[in-house]
Amino acid sequence: xxxxxxxxxxxxxxxxxxxxxxxxxxxxxxxxxxxxxxxxxxxxxxxxxxxxxxxxxxxxxxxxxxxxxxxxxxxxxxxxxxxxxxxxxxxxxxxxxxxxxxxxxxxxxxxxxxxxxxxxxxxxxxxxxxxxxxxxxxxxxxxxxxxxxxxxxxxxxxxxxxxxxxxxxxxxxxxxxxxxxxxxxxxxxxxxxxxxxxxxxxxxxxxxxxxxxxxxxxx
Numbered sequence: 001x002x003x004x005x006x007x008x009x010x011x012x013x014x015x016x017x018x019x020x021x022x023x024x025x026x027x028x029x030x031x032x033x034x035x036x037x038x039x040x041x042x043x044x045x046x047x048x049x050x051x052x053x054x055x056x057x058x059x060x061x062x063x064x065x066x067x068x069x070x071x072x073x074x075x076x077x078x079x080x081x082x083x084x085x086x087x088x089x090x091x092x093x094x095x096x097x098x099x100x101x102x103x104x105x106x107x108x109x110x111x112x113x114x115x116x117x118x119x120x121x122x123x124x125x126x127x128x129x130x131x132x133x134x135x136x137x138x139x140x141x142x143x144x145x146x147x148x149x150x151x152x153x154x155x156x157x158x159x160x161x162x163x164x165x166x167x168x169x170x171x172x173x174x175x176x177x178x179x180x181x182x183x184x185x186x187x188x189x190x191x192x193x194x195x196x197x198x199x200x201x202x203x204x205x206x207x208x209x210x211x212x213x214x215x216x217x218x219x
Contacts, residue, residue, distance in 0.1 A: 004030045010212075044200045047106035048129035050097065051115050051165075053090030056083040056135075056184070058113035059167025063181045066121075070159040071187035072179050074139055075172060082169045089133035092205060096131060117165040117182045124194055129201045135164040136206030137185075158189035163206060 005014060015027045030036070093109065100107060108127060110119050115134075124130060139160035168184035171177050196202070 001025055002028045002030055002033070002036060004033045044128065046128045047108060048096070048100065048104060048131060049108045049110070049120075049124060049127040050093045050131050051110045051120065052086075052093030052131075052133040053111045054086070054115040054134050054164070055113040055166050056085065056164065056169045057167070059116050059170070059184060060113040061116040061118040061167075061182075063178070064118050065180050065182070066190075067180055067182045068159050068185070068187040068190050069179045070156065071162055071185055071189065072172075072183060074156075074160050075137070075162075075185060078139060080137070080172060082173075083135045083164050086134065089205070092133045093131075113166050115166045117184050117186050120165060120186065121182075121190070121194065125196055125198060128198055130199055131203040131205065132163060133205040136204065136209045137162045137164065138208035138211045158192060159187050161208075161211075162187045163191075163204070163209075 003014070005012065015029055018025070018027065090111065093111065097104060097107070097109075108123060110116070110123075120132075163186045165184040165186060171183035172185075177183065
């Protein structure tokens with residue numbers, strides 16, 4: 001059985017509160033029932049892209065355009081503090097490598113100053129499995145969202161949630177930074193523009209990645 005909870009029922013673990021007579025059934029929660037119409041062909045085999053041990057004070061990539069300027073403004077408006085290095089994220093990456101040592105010869109890794117937004121954007125679509133361990137940000141409750149009667153172009157919520165990559169600290173602190181250049185903040189809007197059709201498993205090991213604003217259309 002596949003189900004998509006409505007309204008605030010999204011916050012209630014329905015799949016763990018089933019009647020005794022349904023004990024032999026399998027239940028799968030969907031963010032939207034429209035997912036039932038999509039053909040999921042991405043296999044859970046092959047190489048994985050692992051991101052961790054991110055250096056937020058350094059960025060090894062060549063500047064590239066295509067930045068979500070609105071996301072940059074939102075973070076600065078909320079006085080987004082400097083990201084501290086997460087030593088546990090590197091340990092997590094190395095732990096996954098240890099488990100996959102016999103099957104992960106082709107795995108890709110983005111670590112330290114090489115864990116840049118540009119590097120991720122350029123390579124993510126080539127891997128059937130992705131694991132990111134970094135800082136996450138959600139400011140969605142403070143910004144307008146799209147709906148059936150509101151054009152999606154007016155939706156600001158996708159620019160108010162993000163994953164943080166290398167170099168973010170120095171770029172956010174630089175008032176002369178070219179806001180059109182990727183600064184290390186991968187917003188939901190930028191993520192939605194990626195071609196991830198090959199990805200079958202995407203793990204977000206970051207704070208605030210399980211949050212969202214509850215609407216009539218879901219979270």
